[in-house]
Amino acid sequence: MIGGMDHLPTTEAAVTALREIAAEYSREIEITHDIGADQTSRRSAAGVGVTADPDGSLPHEAYAEFGGLPRVSVRLYPEDDALISVEGVECPDIPRDDVPAFLRSVFGGLAYVKARRxxxxxxxxxxxxxxxxxxxxxxxxHLTPWLSGRVR
Known part of the structure; x- marks a missing residue:
């Protein structure tokens, strides 16, 4: 939650929230930005050199990798959703507003693995x-040591 806001209206606001979470949990973070329709992963059909969407907006996508264990990465899409990977397990279609709570749950030790016999x-x-x-x-x-340590 940045500045008391629950809503992350832009990719840049979400990136700011990721940086705050990294600081909160004493983790390094590396962020890369892809700006323009010809650079973002979901706009590959835009064509070479086409930077704006048909409505004139400039799509902005960001990718963040957190240091430490568990290994976590976040890809923030311009469509207000994200793909979060925890120890190689991809969690797609996470609403951008849920990303901070999701990361706090993982980094705070609340996430776990449920085993079924x-x-x-x-x-x-x-x-x-x-x-x-x-x-x-x-x-x-696909059970890494971190995932194996959280089996219930």
Whole structure:
């Protein structure tokens, strides 16, 4: 939450929130920016040299990698959503406004892996305020030491 705001209206506001979370949890952060329709990942059909969207706006996408364990990266899309990767487990379509709470849950030790015996399977569970959770299925061979240490 930056400056008391829950809503992150721009990619730059979201990047500022990521930097604050990195400082809060004493983590290094590396951020790269892609600006322009010809640079952002979801606008590959824009054509070479086409920087603005048809409405004249300039799309802005950012990618952040946090240092330390767990390994976490965030790709902020211009469409107000994000792809968060935790130890290689991709959590797609996270609303941009939920990114700070998601990261605080992971870095704060609230995220865990739920194991099921039959049928065998594991799911990364990331609790958020308001009794909401994000769940992402984990392939059995994909348990890193950090994920294995959070199995319940």
């Amino acid at each position: 039959f049928p065998p399977g594991r799911t990364l569970i990331v609790p958020l305020p308001g009794d909401r959770t994000y769940r992402e299925y984990l392939p059995m061979i």
